Amino acid sequence: MTDSLATGASVGHTTFGPRNAVPVRTEPRIDGIQWLRAILSVFVVIWHLGGAGRTALWDDRYLQHSVNASDILSFQVLLLAVPGFMLISNYLLAAANPDENVAWKRAQRVIILLLFWPLALTLFQSGWGGVVAEWPRTPEAAIVYLLTAGHTIFYFFVALLLTYAVTLMSVRLPTFAVLALLAAATIAVAAAPAAAIAWHMAWLGAYWSPINFLPYAFAGVVIVRFLGPEADRGRATLVALALVVVGAMVAATEWQFYRHGIFHQTEQVSYPTYTRASLVLHATALLVLAIHWAPRAPAFVEFMAKHALALYCLHLFMAEPMRVLVRTLAPHVSSLTQAWIVIPLAILASYVTSRILMQVWRERLLF
Numbered sequence: 001m002t003d004s005l006a007t008g009a010s011v012g013h014t015t016f017g018p019r020n021a022v023p024v025r026t027e028p029r030i031d032g033i034q035w036l037r038a039i040l041s042v043f044v045v046i047w048h049l050g051g052a053g054r055t056a057l058w059d060d061r062y063l064q065h066s067v068n069a070s071d072i073l074s075f076q077v078l079l080l081a082v083p084g085f086m087l088i089s090n091y092l093l094a095a096a097n098p099d100e101n102v103a104w105k106r107a108q109r110v111i112i113l114l115l116f117w118p119l120a121l122t123l124f125q126s127g128w129g130g131v132v133a134e135w136p137r138t139p140e141a142a143i144v145y146l147l148t149a150g151h152t153i154f155y156f157f158v159a160l161l162l163t164y165a166v167t168l169m170s171v172r173l174p175t176f177a178v179l180a181l182l183a184a185a186t187i188a189v190a191a192a193p194a195a196a197i198a199w200h201m202a203w204l205g206a207y208w209s210p211i212n213f214l215p216y217a218f219a220g221v222v223i224v225r226f227l228g229p230e231a232d233r234g235r236a237t238l239v240a241l242a243l244v245v246v247g248a249m250v251a252a253t254e255w256q257f258y259r260h261g262i263f264h265q266t267e268q269v270s271y272p273t274y275t276r277a278s279l280v281l282h283a284t285a286l287l288v289l290a291i292h293w294a295p296r297a298p299a300f301v302e303f304m305a306k307h308a309l310a311l312y313c314l315h316l317f318m319a320e321p322m323r324v325l326v327r328t329l330a331p332h333v334s335s336l337t338q339a340w341i342v343i344p345l346a347i348l349a350s351y352v353t354s355r356i357l358m359q360v361w362r363e364r365l366l367f
Helices: 031-048 069-095 100-134 139-147 155-170 175-199 214-227 233-257 261-267 277-293 299-306 308-329 335-361
Strands: none
Touching: 031 069, 031 277, 031 299, 031 308, 031 335, 069 100, 069 155, 069 214, 069 277, 100 155, 100 308, 139 155, 155 214, 175 214, 175 233, 175 261, 175 277, 214 233, 214 277, 233 277, 299 308, 308 335
16 A cells, blocks of 8 residues: 555646655545545455454355355455555556656655565564564465565555556556556456466465556556546546446356365465456446545545555554453454454554654654
């Protein structure tokens, strides 16, 4: 979530702040992006803390399971968060008409986050022993270790660096080439789960696979050229609605064919999380609709957008002590109810902690 989580940036007649690369902080320019930063950052917390509950997809009954509202909420709504942030970040980079210097400044911001947060979280959760235990011992394990940012939620930063490189290349290409690459990358995402099942290669459908995120680099460029704030609102809306409809049809196909035990190896669930073309289509539609239709962001949305990156980085640190507290005080309450007690507490604690740390550090190097 850098640019996406990061400072506000405008497009067209607007300008970009120096820290655009991560939910950061300068004045927002596009209200729709501020709304998305605020909402999607909360989606991340709800997903990680189990706010949508768990169905038979998480155990060996997945083939007999019928898709229900909890599944749709989890996989089609909450899991739009990472694709949404990825798309916003690359859209903002493309809109800045970047050269190598601009891209490198944003990349430096992400690298700082990547060097700090994965190690901090591993130390917090399992101490130095956990760091040693996670250290890769084979070349294959080293690749996975790098792509997953040490097997932490901060794999997003690794994927973002990769997509930044693709966006930097794409802004120099003619439109037909970008459209062709977008189509090819989306098809690759759609085909990857089938290939994982057919060839027994779980990594093809893993949440951290770079294949998942390539389309968002190309989609960001396409939105800048055709569907941004300067585009005709009616045309942009029709395109977005068409993407919603097609995405829903693609999602129905995914639910029918992509439930398989092989995904347990990387996802802990019998369904691919981010290796789905429906997310590409729906994330693109969401950003286009937000750009053209979102109302002016009120103060609380601006606050949440400004602290989106802080919430992403801090919520697991805050959640664990909250979970212990809730289990101690309400041991007989269902796990789902406990999750919904912990979620707002973790969000509030993350906001408060980030404000304190910002006062101590002054600079927002880590948020």
